Amino acid sequence: MDFASVVEGTTRFAIPRQDDDAHFPPGTAPVFFNKRMELNRDATILLLSELLPSDYLDLMAATGVRALRVAHECAIPVIANDRDAAAVRFLRDNARRLNLPIRVVNRDAHALLATERFETVDLDPFGSPAPFIDSCIRSARRYLFVTATDTAPLCGAHLKAGMRRYAARPMNTDYHPEVGLRMLIGHVARETMKYDRGIEPILSFSFEHFHRTHLRLIPGVRAADRTRTSLGYIHQCPTCAYREVEAELLPGSVICPYCSKKTDPIGPLWIGEIINREIVQNLLERIPTMILGSKARLTRHLTLLLGELPLLPHYDYHLMAKRTGASPPAMEIFLTRLRERGYRASRAHYSGTAVLTDAPLDIIQDVFKVS
Ligand SMILES: C[S@@+](CC[C@H](N)C(=O)[O-])C[C@H]1O[C@@H](n2cnc3c(N)ncnc32)[C@H](O)[C@@H]1O
Ligand SMILES: [Zn+2]
Secondary structure, three states: OOEEEEEEOOEEEEEEEOOOOOOOOOOEOOOOOOHHHHHHHHHHHHHHHHHOOOOEEEOOOOOOHHHHHHHHHHOOOEEEEOOOHHHHHHHHHHHHHOOOOOEEEOOOHHHHHHHOOEEEEEEOOOOOOHHHHHHHHHHEEEEEEEEEOOHHHHHOOOHHHHHHHHOOEOOOOOOHHHHHHHHHHHHHHHHHHOOOEEEEEEEEEEEOOEEEEEEEEEEOHHHHHHHHOOEEEEEEOOOOOOEEEEOOOOOOOOEOOOOOOEOEEEEEEEOOOOOOHHHHHHHHHHHHHOOOOOHHHHHHHHHHHHHOOOOOOOEEHHHHHHHHOOOOOOHHHHHHHHHHOOOOEEEOOOOOOEEEEOOOHHHHHHHHHOO
């Protein structure tokens, strides 16, 4: 097979050459290699350099971009699997060319996970990770990393698909990327706690067209119970922007205090922290020392994540302005005004217009109006 050469991080690898595609370097194949996932892979390289686990399984490695980078840039023992024979040929050739001692496996994901355990399992499928989560949890000793690109089902835009895959009820709201990310983590949490194990999100985020979470799996009933108490609902008013969070596995009945309508429960989803602040702080200190193609964007994203208040869900500043019919003050002025009134307020990584605050809805609306 003909191939093209690509560099990501400090790793040079071959990818299959196919028809031209506007989104990819000339002659590279979107089937095997998605350049737009570079930030996703950079974040993994950065985090693994910090965690240094004893092994790393790239469960669906395709051409092995991620696996090759982990072996080369983090010096961690890597196992790279794909059920596709052509992908595995590429993987083997790449590993040989780079002289990397990667163990290459050509099996179905479930079969491999059922027969071996790994300290770190990374699941990066096409579309939904849902059919693989249980197998991954059973095999992963310590860390589980998951990418989800089925953002429409997760955020409620494709409601029935979301409910089927994640056994929870999403809703398409002003804060849809957050619903997607928290639905994903919530699903992994429920699949984990049945084994008397818990999860701790180390680094989770939404970016463009995907969600990504890096979790620590913690053994024991106490950890599982802590995980259970981080599951709950967002009750969303169907007519106004009012929302309320409830930490329960079954939703209560909540009436909107502003318009007396019965709110709709979204969930169960993860209502706990989505990052480990100490580790993300360490990543921000480490990142200047690394060679990463998405360094500037990743630094911005991690800075936003670290600056997020531990509140949920966020408001969309533009949509709030639209709702109140006001021409909004600049974002920073808006945040300052909320703080001046004694409330906490921060940006959030979900979008350039995402705001987290503990101010009640009437105060937020007021702040818009006095612009
Ligand atoms: C999105 S690609 C992986 C991309 C890769 N991780 C990267 O960063 O470039 C998904 C891969 O999963 C493989 N795959 C899909 N279902 C699988 C299964 N049940 N077992 C093993 N591999 C599978 C496909 O052959 C495909 O190569
Ligand atoms: Zn209302």
